[in-house]
Each structure stands twice: as C-alpha cells, then as structure tokens.
Amino acid sequence: MTELRPLDAGFIELEDSDRHISLGIGAVAILSGTPPSRAEFTRELGRRIADNARLRQRVHRARLDLSTPNWEEDANFDLAHHIRWIALPEPADDAALFDFIATDLAERLDRDHPLWECVVIERLTDERWAMLIKAHHSLVDGVSGVTMFATFCDPVQEEAAPADASVPAAPADIVDAHSPNWFDRTLSAVRLPFGLPGQAVDLLRSVLPVAAGAIIPAAESSLNGSIGRQRRYIGARTSLTDVREIRAAFGTTVNDVVLAAVTSGYRALLLARGERPVDDTLRILVPVSMRPADAMNLLDNRVSALLPRLPVHLDDPVVRLRVIHTRMAEHKSKGAAQAEDSMIAMAARLPFATVAWSLRLAALLPQRGVTALATNVRGPRVRVTVQGREVLDLFPIVPIAMRLRTGIAILSYLDHLNFGITGDFDSTPDIEVLAEGIRSGIAELLAAARARAATAPHPRSAASHHSAPTR
Structure with a gap:
C-alpha cells in the first residue's frame, strides 16, 4: 500500500468535514458523431486503464485517523461501478448538458471503490455526444487530471505535433518512490x-x-x-x-x-x-x-x-x-x-x-x-x-x-x-x-x-x- 500525500489526504478530511460539499473535479469532452456500443466502449476503456494501478485502488483509512490513509487495491474492482450511460431530455443542447454536470457535481464518489467515474452522455444536438470524467480531488489535481483524461483518449502519434505539445502519455503503474518506509519515518521522528x-x-x-x-x-x-x-x-x-x-x-x-x-x-x-x-x-x-x-x-x-x-x-x-x-x-x-x-x-x-x-x-x-x-x-x-x-x-x-x-x-x-x-x-x-x-x-x-x-x-x-x- 502507498500512503496518500498530505494534500491528497487533506481533501478527504475537507469533504468529511462538510456534508454540503463533494470534491469531485474533472472535465467533460464533447465529441462528434455517436459513441461506440456499450460493450465496445467498456472493453476498450478496461484495456486503457489496465496499466494504471491508481485507478483500481481505493482509500483505506485507519481508525480515528491514527495513521495516514493508504491507497489499497480494490479486491472487488469492477469497471461497471465506474461507467454510466445517460441520455439528456430534449432539446439535449449545451444548456441541458451543463444542467446535468451541475447535478453530477453534487454527488459524492463512492468511497468503497476507486474514486473516479466516467459518464457517457448520448444524443446531444448537432450529432454530438459527451464523456464526463470525474475523480476525487484526493486522486488528482488539474495537471494530473489532464493526464488522467489522456488515459481515456486514443494514443497521439509523435509526428502529429512537437514533443512539448502532445497530450501527456497514459501513466504507467503508479509507485511513489518517495513514499517513506518505517525506517525513514523513525529517523524523521528522531530528527524532528x-x-x-x-x-x-x-x-x-x-x-x-x-x-x-x-x-x-x-x-x-x-x-x-x-x-x-x-x-x-x-x-x-x-x-x-x-x-x-x-x-x-x-x-x-x-x-x-x-x-x-x-x-x-x-x-x-x-x-x-x-x-x-x-x-x-x-x-x-x-x-x-x-x-x-x-x-x-x-x-x-x-x-x-x-x-x-x-x-x-x-x-x-x-x-x-x-x-x-x-x-x-x-x-x-x-x-x-x-x-x-x-x-x-x-x-x-x-x-x-x-x-x-x-x-x-x-x-x-x-x-x-x-x-x-x-x-x-x-x-x-x-x-x-x-x-x-x-x-x-x-x-x-x-x-x-x-x-x-x-x-x-x-x-x-x-x-x-x-x-x-x-x-x-x-x-x-x-x-x-x-x-x-x-x-x-x-x-x-x-x-x-x-x-x-x-x-x-x-x-x-x-x-x-x-x-x-x-x-
């Protein structure tokens, strides 16, 4: 297990302190045409996140917060917990899409599972559809949120743009090399x-x-x-x-x-x-x-x-x-x-x-x-x-x-x-x-x-x- 960084854990505490807030952040992509079939979309998404350990991990907390929360593998991980499909009511325009985003923002992510969701929004006006990706603020900030969005996108060919202009690559298996072990903690406590x-x-x-x-x-x-x-x-x-x-x-x-x-x-x-x-x-x-x-x-x-x-x-x-x-x-x-x-x-x-x-x-x-x-x-x-x-x-x-x-x-x-x-x-x-x-x-x-x-x-x-x- 990997400990949450102080700021990551802080967002968990902030949400727990106020029943009126939900700390999900993310983005909504508006796309052309129609979405893939549900089976095709789910299969491809599962393949894309297979190399990203954090998206299969949930937060484990100690009693009375005596120790820092950890990321632990969700033994019952099921992609179906994280994908929803909806269709907006007529006229299904941008205003209706923004209303749905507002409703989704108020909903807290399920702490029993990894803290992210993907909502496919079908049949927008002008032959469009949308994909809303939301993750808890303990999981991502703005920059890493863009990296997470890249995970859901198709790979970008290197020759399509200069190296500094490409979409961030999908993250590999997440291991924080700076996560302290027991020896580091003991030494830090002695020096403090x-x-x-x-x-x-x-x-x-x-x-x-x-x-x-x-x-x-x-x-x-x-x-x-x-x-x-x-x-x-x-x-x-x-x-x-x-x-x-x-x-x-x-x-x-x-x-x-x-x-x-x-x-x-x-x-x-x-x-x-x-x-x-x-x-x-x-x-x-x-x-x-x-x-x-x-x-x-x-x-x-x-x-x-x-x-x-x-x-x-x-x-x-x-x-x-x-x-x-x-x-x-x-x-x-x-x-x-x-x-x-x-x-x-x-x-x-x-x-x-x-x-x-x-x-x-x-x-x-x-x-x-x-x-x-x-x-x-x-x-x-x-x-x-x-x-x-x-x-x-x-x-x-x-x-x-x-x-x-x-x-x-x-x-x-x-x-x-x-x-x-x-x-x-x-x-x-x-x-x-x-x-x-x-x-x-x-x-x-x-x-x-x-x-x-x-x-x-x-x-x-x-x-x-x-x-x-x-x-």
Whole structure:
C-alpha cells in the first residue's frame, strides 16, 4: 500500500468535514458523431486503464485517523461501478448538458471503490455526444487530471505535433518512490525536535503573509458565505488565439489575461447585484502547479496557491490587466507559492491525526478572507480522439467548498480557452452574468489590443524617422 500525500489526504478530511460539499473535479469532452456500443466502449476503456494501478485502488483509512490513509487495491474492482450511460431530455443542447454536470457535481464518489467515474452522455444536438470524467480531488489535481483524461483518449502519434505539445502519455503503474518506509519515518521522528525550531522560524517568515491573506476578512459581499448541496454549472467559450494576442500587446502573461477576464466577470456580477465593487472585495485562490518533470504522470496533488486581490473596483479593463500583472509578479517574487508548499512539507512530518483534526477544525471556521477560486490548466495542444471519435470541445469542472460560492476552472484545447464555472445553487442564480462578463472582458481587451496596434508607428517608419539627419 502507498500512503496518500498530505494534500491528497487533506481533501478527504475537507469533504468529511462538510456534508454540503463533494470534491469531485474533472472535465467533460464533447465529441462528434455517436459513441461506440456499450460493450465496445467498456472493453476498450478496461484495456486503457489496465496499466494504471491508481485507478483500481481505493482509500483505506485507519481508525480515528491514527495513521495516514493508504491507497489499497480494490479486491472487488469492477469497471461497471465506474461507467454510466445517460441520455439528456430534449432539446439535449449545451444548456441541458451543463444542467446535468451541475447535478453530477453534487454527488459524492463512492468511497468503497476507486474514486473516479466516467459518464457517457448520448444524443446531444448537432450529432454530438459527451464523456464526463470525474475523480476525487484526493486522486488528482488539474495537471494530473489532464493526464488522467489522456488515459481515456486514443494514443497521439509523435509526428502529429512537437514533443512539448502532445497530450501527456497514459501513466504507467503508479509507485511513489518517495513514499517513506518505517525506517525513514523513525529517523524523521528522531530528527524532528532538533530541526523543528529553525524550520519553524523559516516557515513563519514565509507563511505569515500567505496566512494573513487567507484569514483577514475581505470586504463584505455576496460572493462569500454558506453554501448548500446543489450546484449550478455553466461553460464559457473563448479563444486562446485572442488571449495570446492580448498578452503580446500589453506584455503580460496568459494567466494575467485570464485573471483580468475573471475580474471583469465578477465586476459585472457585483454591479448586476447592486453591490459596489471595492478593491478588497475579491481575494481569490489561484492554484500553482509545483509538479516536477519526473512526476507528470503521477495521479496525485502537487499544487500550492497564491492569494491575490483582483481589482474589481477599476473600470478600465486595460488598467485592470496591468494591475493584475503587477500584483501577480509581486506574489511570485515573495515566494508565496513556495511558502504554502513548505506548510505541506511540514505537515508530512507531523502525526496524521494532528493534521486531520486541524483540517476539520479549519473547515468548520467561517472563513471570509477568500471569496473565489480560479485555476488555469494547459490542456491538449493537438486534436485528440476517443475510440476514433473526435473531441470537439473540452470543459473543466471544479468543486466549491469553504464558503466559496463560485469556482472557475480554465482549460485550453487546440485554439480554445474554455471556462467552466461552478456555483452554489441557492446563492448564484445569476451565474450566466459571470460567464458573460468573462466573455465581454476578453472582447474588451482584444479591442484595446487591436486599437493599440493600429495606432502604433510602423517599425520601418519609426526607424526612418530616427535615422533622419538633424538640421
């Protein structure tokens, strides 16, 4: 058996602490044509996951959480537990698909079996079908979730794209070489009292700014508060080509542009609710991948996080983008992501019962410091297929918890950049306003980028002007 990493186990504890949440994350692929027969689909899927041990393992927990949970082989593994087939009611369009995703998001995965499912959704409009893949957050993060999705897809030929643009290969048998044995644990326990004071000082120095951002309440707004069990979900389609054009025009990053669009969406939402956006309204959780190259194919969590404030109070979209670029650069330069990663490393040295009960206590506290989540993951850069059927579109799915009434996942595929927005059913009936605000935010920035390009002097003309002799 392999122990869960601290963050993986933390998601189990978080779900157990609140009956209103389900921590399944994933993606829905929209495909062309019709799906294979059930027998053919099941047979091929079984063949694809045969080399992936983690997808056949379940979580085993010790009594009273006295030791860290383990991944153990499911002796009664049956693929039928993990595949469902449904057909949507008429008109079976995107809106009906998003409604189904919202319903599925509210359902918890069965702890008696490996924590994943695949739902085949037949007979969508325009001769399409869909495949929803959901896994527990203890099993995957955004990056490893893309790796898991690749497991379900057909192999990509190497000559189809540059090496760095291919879909991640299906992971091999999962063995964490860094999982500590009894000797390592004993040695670590003996060393802990001697190294702890110095480590604690270093940790506090780097963690205090991060902790302050999470604890200090943000400005009062309807974005943060209690949530129920039911969910809403909507997708927003945008262009990755447009986002890259904006990035190049203003000298920022793709992630800055994405966060600027998210800021536009939340600003529109607050204004539509009659609330005044102020600078401290929106402190957002932005996961940061800490996954090394040699762990790209492992199914687990290797993330840290930043907690920037998004400038929803600013009216000018270009100014908002520049402020976001500056703030994100400051967070990165201060090592905020490394600070949280240090906290996770420290948790690995403590008895698991202490960590587990601390997480449960934290989950029960009414946190008001963070108001939303936005996670951006790079998806396949080449066209992919599932059992010969072309993937037309790909939408990410993210859960909500800890009084965050909305969560936004962003996933690229080919030249698409799609936003998957999850909301609490009761407190977010206007989720469409958020989606439209994101689309409008990118459209505004694109128009500004093109206007800037149109008024910029031509390089050759500028060179001629500067080289002219001075009279």
